Amino acid sequence: MTRLSFYLSPFSFFLLFAVACDSGAGASSTREEGAATLEIWQGFKLEETAVFRRMMKEFELEWEAANGRDLTVTVHFVAYDDMFPKLRTASLAGLTPDIAFVDAIKVTDLALGQALVKLDELESFKKRYGTRDEARREFIGASFDAGVVNRKGIANLYGLPVQTTTVSMFWNRAIFRAKAGALRAAGLDPNRPPRDWDELIEYGRVLTDVDKGVYGFGMHSSLWFNFPMFNMYGVDVVAYDEAGRALPALDNDNGRAALNRIRTIAASGVEGGAWKRSALFPEAGFLNQKYAMINTGPWMVENFANGGLDFDIALIPAPPQADIDALGLPPKAPEWVEELGIQAWSSSNVGGQTGVIMRTSAQPDIAFEALDYFTSEARQREWASELGQIPVRLAAWEDLDTSKYPFLPRFMQQLRLSQRIPQIVLFGKLELDIFNPEIDLLLQKPDYPVQTMLENMERNLEELILGRINESLPDAGGGSAPKG
Amino acid sequence: MAAKAKHSVGRITLRQDLAAGLYLIPFLIVFIIFIGYPVFHSFWISLHRVTIYSDFYDIFGSMEMVGLDNYRRITSDPIFWWSVVLTFAYAFMTIVGGMILSLALALALRKAKRGFGILRAGFFLPNVFDIFVVGVIWLMLYNPNGGLVSMMLSLGGATEAAQQGVLNNPWLTLPAIAFAMILKNAGFGMILFLVSLANINESIFEAAQVDGASPRQTLFRITLPQLRPIIIFLAITGTVGSLNAFGEIFAMTDATGGSSVQVAGETLQSARISAFHLFMRFNESAYGEAAAISFVLLGIALIISWINFKILGQSD
Helix, strand or coil, X not given: CCHHHHHHHHHHHXXXXXXXXXXXXXXXXXXXXXXXXXXXXXCCCHHHHHHHHHHXXXXXXXXXXXXXXXXXXXXXXXXHHHHHHHHHHHHHCCCCCCEEEEEHHHHHHHHHCCCECCHHHCHHHHHHHCCHHHHHCCECHHHHHCCEEEECCEEEECEEEEEEEECEEEEEHXXXXXXXXXXXXXXXXXXXXXXXXXXXXXXXXXXXXXXXXXXXXXXXXXXXXXXXXXXXXXXXXXXXXXXXCEEEECCCHHHHHHHHHHHHHHHCCXXXXXXXXXXCCHHHHHHCCCEEEEEECHHHHHHHHHCCCCEEEECCCECCHHHHHHHCCCCCCHHHHHHHHHHHHCCCEEEEEEEEEECCCCCHHHHHHHHHHHCCHHHHHHHHHHHCCECCEHHHHCCCCCCCCCCHHHHHHHHHCCEXXXXXCCHHHHHHHHHHHHHHHHHHCCCCCHHHHHHHHHHHHHHHHHHHHHCCCHHHCCCCXXXX | CHHHHHHHHHHHHHHHHHHHHXXXXXXXXXXXXXHHHHHHHHHHHHCEEXXXXXXXXXXXXXXXXXXXXXXXXXXXXHHHHHHHHHHXXXXXXXXXXXXXXXXXXXXXXXXXXXXXXXXXXXXXXXXXXCHHHHHHHXXXXXXXXXXXXXXXXHHCCCHHHHHXXXXXXXXXXXXXXXXXXXXXHHHHHHHXXXXXXXXXXXXXXXXXXHCCCCHHHHHHHHHHHHCHHXXXXXXXXHHHHHHCCCHHHHHHCCCCCCCEEEECCEEEECCCCHHHHHHXXXXXXXXXHHHHHHHHHHHHHHHHHHHHHHHXXXXX
């Protein structure tokens, strides 16, 4: 090697590297003249992805036939939990896709950061639905609302629900059957699960067998899994005053009642300590027949079925009548009171994925058409009957063939009683820094006052999140609200 | 003549320095691009704040300049100082515990006896496992419902602690994680001590024996002083490792930072050590505050290094 080449070789390497990077980026941005392209990042499971790809292929053909232009839809898989971090990184390089399917709780962060197209301002949306309210009537309300974000006092639709889930009660029929005599002796029906939380403890006392490590109930402690309790007790977490200021809404009778109920269940002796770190978590305990009842979502059905469990799904237990009367709680579905009795006061949360259009999309109207196609009645019927998914569009619920998925109607019923998660930025902070540490203390220490917990949560909520949102309001002196 | 020689030596040194400088240029370019600039840019970021309305596509360009406000907020944040205290506690437990166990293993296995090779390999093996794998294994061992550690606690009469779960007891969470990491890393220290022990001249031990030194005196007067370089090395790498400890906390606390504890009226997490705290801030896009935390931690690391240096300097 000559002296010159000795000195130049590192520079040559970097020059080649830079050229390679540049040519790669250039190749990926090449577009065929006249043809439209759509890039979609989605995080469905493998079999769901296959069905989704097929539907997008059908959309391509139908769109091409209707518009006389070529369309190429590219569907990429991005793991569900990695979607937001990947979007965050890709946005720095301006390489985000046209459409992304994001966790519904992340839509607020993306919308406030101006990353998304306002769907209700698109021509294609106006042509299809007219107004946001008209569109909402066609979808599951709680799922649709996850796409509506109030940014500096102006609400817009930033996404359509593409997959919706909810939490329901799973109960192990075999464990109930094995204790049928004891349940009957206690005046309980072994052929059905409990209908309210007091009854759950009564059932749990019979089903729990500490020597065998079997417990009546396995409980999650994270905020997301506690939303059903908050919802049924009418706890809003966040409220907005007339000036649009976000205010904490936890420290009230409803909040106290909900937290006391959680503590009562944990301390009743029928709960297996599933909320503890390193303990057998609820789903694993249910699969191993250690917990007779748990609250979880449709994503676990396949695992439990493959595990050979004899289980069923029911509505999450409602607040006991005494709590309903004391707090004056309204039923979640007044039209179902006669049919469901106290279970019309049951509630749950709504999770899932929302389809959003990134603001860098060159063809947001076509992207909206793709979203609308996937969420159309016909496609949602296929989505439900082939995969057991809950259709996001209400019209697809009518006469739906659920023969392959007998649990589907149970989840659909629970969804009708459910509420969206509060629209709040930095949901992760709310859960990990504000709620979870406090509920941990509540469950660990029997003498930790609920009132102290509520006051701490409100103070932290105000200081870490709401105060920052409110700083940006026009009457608060303007300016941006700091996030960190 | 002498002056000429001196001048010549000086010229040669200058030429050598220039040549050395030229050879260093490729490295310096890489260093400036990949280390120097990012460090400077991180400091610049630490003077800014990302807002909830910051442009997602231009997050760094749309940050607000806040001067030293991030540093002010950190230094008045009890959660940050709690994380620093926990980091020191974790460092103390892992470094001291790790050294004692490593040395004990090395002393026990130093002789070339039948089967010792397998034992050495066995003790070293956990060191090559991924930290998340080790974390999950220990989660099972600490499981309050049938985990081996909980069963042993029950047999030992500590029924309440066993039922609560070691990782669910805020005062045991960090020691439990430290214990797992001591066992994981002891094999590495053992190998270093074994090599160092093999290099000590056997005649020193023989002389001590002739002089009637007790085993305790031999350990503290001969063995440990001879092993001082390895002890210092393990102390420094252990300190750096504790400041960067993240994987074990993430894996063994379900990414929560541990069970909660009330200290001076604040609800704090029992294993939220500095690196985990930094991750939490970074993960919520609080880049300004995260960068400021990293610089405060750098300052703390420099102070510790300076103390180490002073101790070393005095001893040598």
